[in-house]
Amino acid sequence: MSETETLTPAGRQRLPLPFWALWACQLINRVGGFVLPFLVLYLTQEQHLTAAMAGAIAAAVGAGSVVSSLLGGWMTDHVGRRRTLIVGFLGTGLAMIALGSVDTLPLIWVAAFLVGVMADLFRPASSALVADLLGPEARVRAYALLFWAVNLGFSISTLSAGILAxxxxxxxxxxxxxxxxxAAIVIWRLVPETKPERDPDEPRRGFVAVASRDTVLLLLLVVSIVYASLYFxxxxxxxxxxxADGLSNATxxxxxxxxxxxxxxxxxxLVRVMPRFDRSRVAGGSMLLVGIGFGIGAFVDSAVGYGVSVVVWTLGEIGVTxxxxxxxxxxxxxxxxxxxLGLAGFTWSVGTIIGPLAGTAVFGTFGPVTLWIGCAVVGAVCCVAQLLIGPALRRRALVPA
Known part of the structure; x- marks a missing residue:
């Protein structure tokens, strides 16, 4: 147990102050995340671009996020968790100001890409910081709380952004x-550097060489990409x-x-219950639940029916995340x-590309019923695959990283 870890009287690891500072940053960052949900409207109404061009610029943000996950992982290991977080938050702020200030198409493209690159630098750094501070069991609770902060902040942001706009x-x-x-100031004042010191006598290992031979990692990456494609x-x-069922955009x-x-x-x-169960089984069962939630879409055509579908796959999303x-x-x-951990974020970015392309292609060619049943099948496949690699994941969890 590290110096920052403490136990409650019941024996459950207490989450330390640096974690709660990170949690506050996640909340602040998402509460203030006004731009991206309204980016297409800004581009079409303020910059007078076509919807297609606005969508392409939004895709440039996504392309930047693909780079960001890998760059953020490299910076986390080489520059440090704390510095990567500060650079990510400050860089995002500057990129946002640039995007809101430029008015020529090439500069808008560049600024949008930079927003994507900067906006996700913090993800591998924050995930690594949690892993540095906490043991395997406490991480489940910690990552779940970070996910909750993101969604709480997003809910506040979307409600207030329309008024502010x-x-x-x-x-x-x-x-x-x-x-x-x-958020950067909070990290600077309250979060110490947690990057473990490397033994100078040990040769530095190549990431690609190690990761490419890690079969369990490669299998988990494939499952994660398929799941992310399903989710999107x-x-x-x-x-x-x-x-297609006659429901409005507002609905x-x-x-x-x-x-x-x-x-x-x-x-x-749920965050109080999930740490009691094996994580791989929770992930597999939750992926199945996401598939079932989307599969419900094959049998509904009303707002209520789709609402039930959303609630079901959201419960699965909570478990997976x-x-x-x-x-x-x-x-x-x-x-x-x-x-x-940067690779974990990379799978999410890949899913944002594959999911919409594959889903809309199936929808346009075979119709919604085939798509939603296919989603249920994909969820079941992810579940089985996750359960099959579960024993290997459990063995690795018992070995100090």
Missing amino acids: SFGFGLLFWLNAAACAI QAYSSLPLAMA YGIVIALNGAAIVVVQPF SVLMGLYADLAPVDLRGRY
């Missing part, structure tokens, strides 16, 4: 940048299916809002921890 889109960019600056049907195929907005509401309400209760990062942390060697 009425005063001008420029205000959103400056407030977003201010939130990033506050919520923001690509689901609105198309609801529109989709209300239905998808159930996702954040369910997380905010339910997760504080709460334990998956802990599984990667268990696998990660200490000297490569940031880059292993």
